Amino acid sequence: MPNWGQVLTEIQAQDAKLTNSAQSAVDIVRRRYLRKLFKKTGRNVIAYYSGWLSNPGAFGTDVNDEDKAAFMMAIHGLDKTKGLDLILHTPGGGIAAAESLVDYLRRIFGCDIRAIVPHLAMSAGTMIACTCKSIIMGKQSNLGPIDPQLGGLPAAAVKKEIERAIAEIQANPERLQFWQFVLSKYTPTFVGQCEQAVTMAAEFVRDRLIDNMLSDDPEAPTKAQAIVSGLSDVDDNKSHARHIHIDKCEALGLKIERLEDDQELQEAVLTVHHCFMHSLSVSGAAKMVENQNAAAFIKLPA
Numbered sequence: 521m522p523n524w525g526q527v528l529t530e531i532q533a534q535d536a537k538l539t540n541s542a543q544s545a546v547d548i549v550r551r552r553y554l555r556k557l558f559k560k561t562g563r564n565v566i567a568y569y570s571g572w573l574s575n576p577g578a579f580g581t582d583v584n585d586e587d588k589a590a591f592m593m594a595i596h597g598l599d600k601t602k603g604l605d606l607i608l609h610t611p612g613g614g615i616a617a618a619e620s621l622v623d624y625l626r627r628i629f630g631c632d633i634r635a636i637v638p639h640l641a642m643s644a645g646t647m648i649a650c651t652c653k654s655i656i657m658g659k660q661s662n663l664g665p666i667d668p669q670l671g672g673l674p675a676a677a678v679k680k681e682i683e684r685a686i687a688e689i690q691a692n693p694e695r696l697q698f699w700q701f702v703l704s705k706y707t708p709t710f711v712g713q714c715e716q717a718v719t720m721a722a723e724f725v726r727d728r729l730i731d732n733m734l735s736d737d738p739e740a741p742t743k744a745q746a747i748v749s750g751l752s753d754v755d756d757n758k759s760h761a762r763h764i765h766i767d768k769c770e771a772l773g774l775k776i777e778r779l780e781d782d783q784e785l786q787e788a789v790l791t792v793h794h795c796f797m798h799s800l801s802v803s804g805a806a807k808m809v810e811n812q813n814a815a816a817f818i819k820l821p822a
Contacts, residue, residue, distance in 0.1 A: 527794040546802050550795035551814045557605075557788040558812035563634070566594045567607040567792065569808040571800040578806035578821045583613025583644040588621055590809035590817035595628055598811065603632035606652065607792065612643020615668055615717065619724050622651045631732045634777075637661045638793035643669075643760065646751065647721065650774065651728035658779035658786065662763035666725060666751045668717035669760055675714035676754045682711055722748050733775050743773045 527549070535545035558565050568591075572581040580586065604625065612618075625633060635641070635649035636656040642664030649655045649663060657663075667676040685699040726744045734740035750756070750772040751764070770776045779786045796808060803820065810816035 524794045524797070527791060528798060531795075531798060546795070546799050550792070550799055551810075553788065553791045553795050554810065554812045554814075557792055560784060560788045561605055562602065564598045564600075564602050564604045564629075565607065565812045566591065566604060567796060567808070567810050568610065569607075569796045569800060570610040571804070571806050571808070572611045574797070574800045575804050575806060575821065578804070580806040580819050581611065583610055583618050583621070583648075585614070585617045585620070586819070587617065587807070587809070588624055590807070590819075591621065591624065593817055594809050594811040594815050596815070597813065600628055603634070604629045605634050605636055605656075606648070607636045607638065607789070608641035608645050608649055609637075609639055609793070609796065610641055610645035612645050612647075612664065615644060615647070615721050615724065618644040618647050622648055622728065626651075631735070633732075636789055637663065638779075638789055640664070640763070646764075647725050650725050650747070650751075651732060653732050654775045654777050655769070656777045656779055656785075656789070657766045657769065658790070659766065661766060661779070663751075663769055664764060665754070665757040665760055665762055666721055666748070667754055667757070667760060668714075668721045670710070670714055670717055673714075674754055674760055675717040676752060678706065678711065678714045679718055680754065682706070718752070722752060725751070734773075747773045 531545050531549050534549050538545060554565055554567065568587070570581045571578055575581070606625070631653055633652045634654050634656060635652040637649060638658065639660060640662050641649050642662075643666060646663040646666050650666075655663075667674050669675065670678075682703070685695075685703055688695045689699055726741075726748045729744040729747060730740045734744055737743060757764075766776060766778070779789060799805070799808060803818065805818050805820055807819040808816065
């Protein structure tokens with residue numbers, strides 16, 4: 521299996537062969553391996569890559585409404601009957617944008633969508649993965665908590681803090697003086713927004729689990745709620761940046777396909793991943809969305 525360094529060597533060798541300066545070696549190699557992945561699976565492939573790791577200050581690395589235009593471009597001309605393998609590498613972003621994107625993909629491919637997570641699909645990226653019929657992960661892959669963040673604050677934690685304050689004040693009115701100081705940083709509107717965001721995220725993931733990944737399971741509602749609770753539990757996860765590994769994902773009840781079970785698929789997926797990581801590093805791009813036919817949306821920093 522080509523590792524990160526071997527892929528770089530291949531890109532450098534390709535660059536040495538180029539006679540046309542309009543061509544890019546990293547594009548040629550990346551598209552070659554995207555095509556190989558398509559030939560391996562027989563399924564459409566769209567890679568959705570954020571540059572937040574290689575270019576952390578770039579604008580637009582999050583899941584946002586601009587992504588739908590990128591996917592419209594990537595989907596155009598594809599044979600929709602072949603389903604979709606969606607490669608996800610993202611820190612997350614807006615819940616509403618993720619919900620809208622999933623709705624669009626479902627209208628095109630129905631429920632025949634698999635998520636592939638070579639490395640990280642966090643927050644709203646985890647939400648998107650949970651809406652698919654299965655999630656392909658390797659030993660190095662991670663999902664993340666789905667507790668929404670508002671203004672840099674975890675909405676679920678704010679909600680719990682309010683509930684704790686009410687309970688303590690009711691039990692001991694002398695605690696009011698302490699809690700007045702703590703709660704003065706929150707406005708009623710913000711607290712309401714936190715409550716709505718927590719509910720919206722939970723309902724979105726739960727409903728999509730029930731109608732796709734768990735659709736054949738008679739206990740789907742119960743299992744979906746357990747998955748949502750596990751991914752949302754701020755006490756257990758401790759941090760929104762928590763990396764949830766493959767064993768925990770399986771234990772929560774998610775339908776996981778282990779990448780290592782198919783050596784050829786593992787090689788194809790990880791080589792594509794290395795290619796995109798090199799591409800993001802070379803270009804400084806904030807976002808790349810590309811299909812197996814080389815239709816690509818690349819958002820460069822302003």
